[in-house]
Amino acid sequence: MALSQQTIDIIKSTVPVxxxxxxxxxxxxxxxxFNNHPELLNIFNQANQSKGQQQQALANMVYAAAKNIDQLENVLPAVIPVAHKHRGLGVKKxxxxxxxxxxxxxxxxxxxxAATDEIIGAWAEAYNVIADVFIGIEADMYKDSEEQLGGWEGLEELEVFDKVKESDVITSFYLKRKDGKALPEFNPGQYITIRVQIPGETYFHNRQYSLSCAPGNDYFRISVKREAEQQPFGVVSNYxxxxxHVGDTIEASVPAGDFTLNIDETAPVALISGGVGLTPMMxxxxxxxxxxxxxAITFIHSARHEEVHAFHKDAISMIDKLENGQLIYGYTNPVNPNGDRDFTGYLNKEILQQNLTKDTVCYVCGPVPFLKNIIPMLSELGIAENNIRFEFFGPAIELEAEPAV
Structure with a gap:
């Protein structure tokens, strides 16, 4: 359904407000x-609500939709990752x-x-158009996830068959289907939604964790960082x-997400991560x-110190198998100041400049301060916008350059 010019003009007039x-x-x-529909707390991430991240992310999307109401195709790139999250969480029509x-x-x-009947009417019309876009895209995603080989509808119980401590703060959980059936394929970089019922908690908790293994195995692996436990933060990771433990089950979705490796490209590629952001990079x-x-493959990882650096030996082993691979890593607060590493302190522009070329395709993942620090540096080095690909852990927010802290 196309919007009338009157509606477009009214929506545009609300942009400054x-x-x-x-x-x-x-x-x-x-x-x-949530006051009127508390059952929706079974879907939404309550920690993101408490941090204000979800409110900010939605505010940015509403604002972008208003500014581009006459060219909604400009907003579509932001719709796809949100639709993936909605499909994983079970948001329905x-x-x-x-x-x-x-x-x-x-x-x-x-x-x-100031919100006259005319303005509310225009926003109602615009919302219905935008909602229909989401509903259509998500309907296709639901269909694909259910009909693919090994796929399922909604959530499926997966059994933990191995649990491995990767560092002082990161533990991997290896998952397979209880019925022994094959798991669906996925693209490297995708995540699964898991849902847990924690004793004493009123609502289910949903979290989305990147798959930290390659496709083609008979299992999924998620690698979870233990967050500081302070309600509602860290509740799921600590649980x-x-x-x-091994033998327990976790409800999980079919893999989702559009932060994925393009395996058909031949240009140099850099996998750049901070902290637990290395999970999709693995x-x-x-x-x-x-x-x-x-x-030409460059794996760059930044961590706080040696004890929290997960998969270090695995990365070395894999880089050694590549014809043209290199591993660069460093710590902001190393336990051993004289240790053997490529950098100490924050990952900086000089290190990136020494190891990347303008045609390098860069995948970046980590905490928001890390992204705000790295992405502008890559742009300053002349790397094209379409070759800087990044993933948020949590709701997407606007990135403005600031030092990593």
Missing amino acids: LEVHRVDITTAFYKNM EHYPIVGKHLLGAIKEVLGD LHDHV SMLETLVKRESNR
């Missing part, structure tokens, strides 16, 4: 929606009217008399570390090794 009040609107939206009702209500609540690196790639 949204720029100021967008987070207030999305904060009111989530508060009111019937949820969109609930969201629409409370979003319009929040606009009216925050803007008061997995402390209470999920999947990408293992895939390149399995395919005996002759691309």
Whole structure:
């Protein structure tokens, strides 16, 4: 359904107000929606709500939609990763009217008399068009996940058949289907949604963890960092570390996500990670090794210190099998200041400049401060925007350059 010119003009007129009040609107939206539909807390990540990340991410999307309401195709690149997350979490068509009702209500609540009937009507029309885009894309994703070989609908119980401590803070869980059937294929870099019921907690908890192994195995592997436990943060990671053991089961989705390695490219590639951001990179690196790639491959990892650096020996072993691979790593706070490494302190522009070329395809993953530090550096080195590919752990927010902390 196309929007009328009148609706487009009205939505455009609200852009300055949204720029100021967008987070207030999305904060009111989530508060009111969860008050009226607490069952949706079984879907949404409560930690992201507490941090304000989900509110900020939605605010950015609403603002972008308003600015581009006459060219919604400009917003589509942001729709795809969100649709992947929705499919993994089980967001369905019937949820969109609930969201629409409370979003319009929040606009009216925050803007008061300035939100005239004409403005609310225009936003209702625009929301329905945008919602239909999401619903259509997600319907195709649900269909693909259910109909692919080894796929399933919703969540499936997977059994933990091995549990391996990779560092002081990261533990891997190896998962297979309880019925012994094959697991679906996935693209290196994708993640699965897991859902756990923690004793004493009212609602289910959902988290999305990158698969840290290559496709083609008869198992999935997720590698989970233990976060500091302070409600509601760290609840799931600590539960997995402390209470999920070999023989237990975890509900999981079919793999999702669009931060994936393009295995058909031949240009040099750099896998750049900070902290637990190395998990999708391990999947990408293992895939390149399995395919005996002759691309120039640079694996760059930054961690706080040696004890939290996971998969170090695995990365060395895989790099050694490549025809044209190199491993670069460093620590911001090394335990052994005189140890053998490529850099000490934060990963910087000089190191990137020494090891990358302008035609290098860069995959970047890590905490938000890491991304805010690295991505502008890559741009400054002349690497094209379409060759800087990055993944957020959590809701996508706007990236503005700032020092990594």
